[in-house]
Amino acid sequence: MGLSRRQYAAHRGVSHTAVAKAIASGRITLEADGSIDPVKADRQWDAQTDPAKQRGVHAPALGSATAAGTARAAAATRPVPRAAIESVGETLREAGADPEAGASGEVSFLRARMANEVIKAQTAKVRLQKMKVELVDRARTTAMVFDLARRERDAWQNWPPRVAANMAAELGVDPHQMEQVLDKYLRKHLGDLAEVKVDLR
Structure with a gap:
């Protein structure tokens, strides 16, 4: 009884x-x-x-x-599938811990919990590394932005001499005067764009 x-x-x-x-x-x-x-x-x-x-x-x-x-x-152990036991052992080996499970094909909750914590730490490490890769160098990015803006400005400044003669012919006006007007308003537009501040903080 x-x-x-x-x-x-x-x-x-x-x-x-x-x-x-x-x-x-x-x-x-x-x-x-x-x-x-x-x-x-x-x-x-x-x-x-x-x-x-x-x-x-x-x-x-x-x-x-x-x-x-x-x-x-x-x-304190509970029977679990062999694949799970091997997974725990592999995780613990990677972490440098003793991966041995019970000889009867069992694995303790403490060892499983340790493996789980190791996996969480490894996952966090991978995420951190990914974030670091996605970050860009501020100084290099700033230099690239300003270089792009400078080339864009130069391309626009060279535009009036290239198109003024054709535009003047279509409108029936003096080519030189046409170029001067285009250059005047283009420089004003570029001046307005130069006031735009790029904050890369």
């Missing part, structure tokens, strides 16, 4: 509701008579629960650096 749900909750140091949820989710199983074998249930609970989420007297002291606490937390 095992323990009742309330007795096991007291043994475990958790609420009756927590025990009921563990049973409902299949994290622990009942005996044939409906009672709970505390030794078997403790083993199942530890194997099926993230150590960081453990509650009660059986919760590992994750905040303390004791060897017993570390060993107890590392022992």
Whole structure:
């Protein structure tokens, strides 16, 4: 005869509701008579629960650096697919950590969490590198903008002498006078454009 749900909750140091949820989710199983074998249930609970989420007297002291606490937390494992175990091992190897998983084909929540944190850090690093690549050198960009503006200005200033004769012929006016008028208004327009300030801060 095992323990009742309330007795096991007291043994475990958790609420009756927590025990009921563990049973409902299949994290622990009942005996044939409906009672709970505390030794078997403790083993199942530890194997099926993230150590960081453990509650009660059986919760590992994750905040303390004791060897017993570390060993107890590392022992809490749940079976996962081989591909997931290999992925965790590969991630930890890349980070320079010991990638060894349990010999029985299990991987602890702590190791999986460590691998997850490594992946998040690697992702953040890749994003930062991408942002750096997308940034441009301010001085170089400023020089390019002003060089482009200067060439644009020179091209427009050379435009009146090239088109004045043809325009004058079409309008039946003096070519020299036509060039002078075009040059006058073009320089005024370029002067207005020069007032536009480019802020590259």
